[in-house]
Amino acid sequence: MRALAVLGVTLVAACTHSFFPFLLRGKDLLWGRSRDSAVISIVEESRRRVDAAIYHTMKRDLGKREIPRPSQLLSFSKLPEPTSRAIARAAEIMEASVQALKTSVSGKLGQSQPPTDVLPEDVLKTVANVSGCLPYMLPPRCPKTCLANKYRLITGACNNRDHPRWGASNTALARWLPPTYEDGVSEPRGWNPHLRYNGFPLPPVREVTRQVIQVPNEAVTEDDQYSDLLMVWGQYIDHDIAFTPQSTSKAAFGGGADCQLTCENQNPCFPIQLPTNTSGTAGGACLPFYRSSAACGSGIQGAFFGNLTSANPRQQMNGLTSFLDASTVYGSSPALEKQLRNWTSAEGLLRVNARYRDTGRAYLPFTRPPAPTACAPEPGPRGTAGAPCFLAGDGRASEVPALTAVHTLWLREHNRLASALKALNAHWSADTAYQEARKVVGALHQIITMRDYVPKVLGPEAFQQHVGLYKGYDPAVDPTVSNVFSTAAFRFGHATVHPLVRRLDARFQEHPGLPPLRLQDAFFSPWRLLKEGGLDPLMRGLLARPAKLQVQDQLMNEELTERLFVLGSSGRLDLASINLQRGRDHGLPGYNAWREFCGLPRLETRADLRAAMANASIAGRIMDLYGHPDNIDVWLGGLAETFLPQARTGPLFACLIGKQMKALRDGDRFWWESSGVFTEAQRRELARHSLSRVICDNTGLPSVPADAFQIGRFPWDFESCENIPGLNLDMWREALPHGDTCSLPDGVDNGGFALCGESGRYVLVFSCRHGFQLQGQEQVACSPHGADLQPPVCRDINECEDVTPPPCHPSARCRNTKGSFRCECTDPYVLGEDGRTCVDSGRLPNASLVSIVLGALLVGGLAGLTWTAVCRWTHKGRKASLPVAETDGRGTCQLGRGARRDMRVPQPGAPAPGAGQVTSCGPFISQRAADSRVRAENCSASHGKLNSKRGGNAIPVALHGSTCCYHGTNRLASPPQTWTPDRAVAVWEHLTASHGGSRAPSLLGMSIAREPHP
16 A cells, blocks of 8 residues: 555656646746637737627618618517626627637647647636626526415426526527537538538538428418418517527628628628529528527637537527526516506516507507617608517517517416406505416417327327426426427428418408408518508408418418518528528538437438428438538428328427427426416416407407417407406405414505415515505414514605615606606706606707797897987987878878878979879878879888889988887877978988989988989
8 A cells, every 4th residue: 555655646746746847837938928818819809809790780780771671670679688788798709718718729830729728727717707707607696585386487497496497598509419510619510511411412401491491472272281380489479488699790800801791701791692693682692590699608619618629619699588488478587577567557567669559559669769769650751760669578579470460378377367466455555466467378378289289290299209297396307498399399380471461340241441461561660550450450460361281282372481580672681591600600410410319210311301201202302401411401301291180280290399398388387287387276377368369458359269279260269358268366366364363464555565485374465556665574474372573664765865786877867756767857857768767859948948038028128219319319309391191001191281292302493293192002102293202101000111213313301200210110200280391391301412413311211312314
């Protein structure tokens, strides 16, 4: 023993002597003396490049006021909520940092890949921490309150107590088989177009679409068993359990190339190459495609966690909870849940649209700024700017009207249930009513999916084989949605999408005012639901019109392969090519690998493929493109298989879908049939419920098919809503059990409580309305010995002082109100659409308007006084000898004795007018005259002055005491007086002389003109 010990010490010393200097030399070689600063510098540079690319994307996509391109709409539909976006950004920064470190180390060591022993642990932690990934890789903290066992968390975390991240949102999709990447780490199949698989190159996905998948709209076959609602429900449920965010940037991280324009593979750009005789982008030969975001700590990042290559390949993230929990209604993050709830309601309601109603029923609310929006505006003169999209638990709710309709149904159902449950349990807080309604809605999603939907897709035999009967919660089952299910198998439903949106009248006939819509005209168009009949015509079409049948040589209609998300007159996007490219992006193994996984025989020859697909033509075309069955993309292989009996999928997809559904059921601690989730009486009520009943309760339809997924002929296959069973909510009435001596409180001001726990040790859990916080213990134990604590109280939160960050933008003033707050702006600013930021109203402040008006009145008054004073001073002491009267500018003048005559001052020697001549003169000063006349011209009441008609040497003369126009009014300034002709001439000559013989002054605008000789 002693000899062995000595030998061991000697070996350790020798290894230390030889290994440590190498390690130190490696550190010095890589990092020099300032190792940490070098690492941080690399990470910061990677952060700068990633953020620059993201900024470029936001500036391009959200700053344009034009009809979005199809690829922009796809990006909008794949835009994650803020938490997912932050994680995706951190993962992008970490991957870019690791790539930069890999390049740096490889160059210094002269090796193709860095050995992990030269990346010290503290360096690894620095990169993970500085990139922002580390917090998202740590296990979540699970609450230990009584309610944590009663209601699931909105993120799905802590469902499994031993594995709290299983099934949670923003975690990596599960891998049932190792991925296939060309570099073993992250580069997808097809990244290198010259690489061959089994001796054959992979075919371009667009060529596969054109030769195998695409079918004209007119050639589709309709399903003779199932309604269009079966297809829509599949899409809706897919959006409940899986959402893979694509890269937060649409520009390459290295070099900044725009993925919208480049046809080169530069991460995250992975464009879909087009055949030579077609075009996608302007002047290009490809369709834009963006890789899915990597999950933190995967892919090339794995080098930092002791895995250099295939041990930790690139993984993709699921932004939603994996569970069937109605996250389509409530969201998968606290931030989104907060946006969706109506916090002023005492019933625990969800927000509804404040601008539109559907014959008294609610619509989904609109998204709020600064959330980006890309929905189509209603046609008209208001421009082409993006219109508001609907806000729901999933961001894809506005993609097509049918999907929006199902989202709207469940919004209404939640509010109906919450109101009824609160009425039964007045002591419940708004939060308890919300959570109980959410729990029921989640259970109904599970029942409708597993009882009514999945068996129709798999067929009864495959359902029994892959799903089977429920045996209770199994904590060893991981419910996380798998990559192959989300990226391939459950996308079988795309082959059942009908090219038309059908809307029917009250007798389930074609609606005369709402003709069928091409799918192209319905993408991202919420206005059609609001302005074209509401929910009922759409729901009738979904119930009474068939889905498209998935036929092997009619897989996808051209609305999806040529005009996906096309709102304008140009552009193209192909859903089939996107599905194929996404499978390669995610590293999904080929068709045969998955057949082996499911226990199905491998296919080696054309004959084998024809046997699996029962269509020699399609099998032949697929083999011509791929060369070998191993190379076939799994989505295409599973889609083309022959249906199982009474099913809508073949054996491969039946296996993959069934395996996933079983995991979602058995691995969910809150599954509706699991012990303790509902009482036995409540489970019986839930089992009676159906999607048909939900439609009855939340639309104006008086009758529905008993099974909403079976195609129905009206009226023969329809049942009156009075005969469709529903929930008896009395089973949810809550009362304190007998045997406990502490009684329920009468109530809690601004809050409420719920009962939690088991017999003998019940707990009252208190909660407050939004805007209030508990003062005291949240839980009060209630036992046969009484309560152990006094109930808490709800105290108003001063959001303006106690909340960080402040609720109002710095441009606004925050005012606290009871249970809430109010942001206020100073004039002329007003609150923007977010209700928290002040924006310029575009008008002057009220105080400025008042100042301007008062100033104008003051100036006007001073001018008037000055004018009057000058006039009185200038003409003081003068007397007129003519009677002056004022008319309206169109009559004649008043003479001193009643006669009427013009008075003019002629040039010397001019002949006088005839005696008694009368001339219409406006308001004139007239007098009998034989040899001269004076004329006052054009007294304009609107301008308040007399403007001289300059005939000859016209000279205006101001007559102050007897004027026609006095300060803009037609009032005489003094009683009529008279001038003699000599006096008039003398006045004229005097004024002419005093002004150089040209023009006399005029204060009040009356003029005397001297007529020239005729």
